[in-house]
Amino acid sequence: MNDNVLLQEQLGRVRLLTLNRPAKKNAINDPLWIALREAFQAAAQDDSVACVVLTGAGDSFSAGVDLASFAGTESDAPHPFESAARAVADFDKPLVAAARGAAIGGGATVLFHADMVYAGETFRMRLPFAALGLVPEWASSYMLQANIGAQRAAELFYTAEWIDAPRALELGIVAQVIPDEQLLAHALQRAAAVAQWPVSALREIKSCLRMHHTAAIDAAFVAEQAGMARQAGSPDNLEALTAFFEKRAPRFD
Template sequence: MDEIVTEHAGSILRVQFNRPIKRNAMTSAMYVALADIFNKAANAENTRVVLWHGAGDSFCAGNDIEDFLKNPPGPGESPQAGLMHAFVNFDKPIVVAVQGAAIGGGTTMLTHCDFIYAGEGAKFQMPFINLGLVPEFGSSCSVPARIGHLRAAELILLGAPFDAKRAAELGLVTEVVSDKDVLTRATETARKLAARPAAALQASKRLMKQPFREQLKAAMKAENEEFSVQVRSEDAKEAFSAFLEKRKPDFTRSVRAQATA
């Protein structure tokens, strides 16, 4: 079974995460596949709009932890970095329907989208700090720029979950709709966009992104370098061990280890 499926409906490219049993958690192979989809769509004449959603009861639960631990990203090119570059260079509208969990990358990837419709039951979280990690996909830059430092600190430095209502209050989603109607609402917007003049639509998005594009690239580079260090830290090892062992992490262990070194 393909973990990401695509389908064309006129000039709309529908992209669906297709690992419902894993809440659409991302593997390295999925990052590569999704980057390829967006890179090809960027140059495809038959694609004016991307409509993106997940199968089952989640949008994306972030990284598949077992796969992630086998293939942690390095400071240079990685599957994750490849997808980041694809997003930064994508000038066609991206419309997303978010149902259920949008965790980690499932939230930060959304910062590159133009219309985000969240079901009432959607749950968002950027839990990187809880894993001894730092934000990615440029979110250390884009989230404070969008909602201000204090609110961004609440989401990034505490890493606490927040619901669709809070996401709307913060301006992180376009609209909250009923869970059963979220894909229909996103599809309606995708169709409206597909009927607009394609060249002007892309130029308008490109102009909107232009003042921040280089800043975002710099943030991603810095994040990737820091992420590659932190993912190999004692805190991260403890966090992932605790996650797999279903216990609360003890971050004082690394402090004790340093004190006795």
């Protein structure tokens, strides 16, 4: 595993995690899924960490799953995405995200598990699951509508349209839009303001905030995994992937 796919830095009581595949727009491959899982599990267990900040290197937050990592692979083993997504969803301390540039698919839905999301002015988000013949993941089928309402969430999922930073702010997906060059510093400052308080209190507050959602998040994970099992490898999904690699528009029946 390439240890450099996820950079980690301890800044006082804040742990900064940086997706570090900038040449691939931080698309998430197997080593990065594993690194995310291990980093969030370690941060949850380390009482010197009061808050985590998640960001991306380069000009994008994350282009989501690295589709190239699936090409020509067949395995019955569980994909590391599942355990990585659960590690983020189950993280019991405050999580702050700083996202600029593209946030696509899993690179967008991971943001729904952050307690505070700050976006750069270049932030652009897309939920492309319908266009790929797939279903949402990261329990986003629940998390997004819980955050912004059922109709607005349905519109984003069904249309697979791009959402820019002002629209994301209007919808309540992000808390604030910051100039790109100031984004990370602002997120770290807000994280430091959180991290000054006792870890035990922060854990209890997050537990209280999430208790109303836990069962629905668990149900969404189960439903999405079942839907993904039905759709992955289906004719529509294969056509979408073929069109992606051939750089053409898909032709659905």
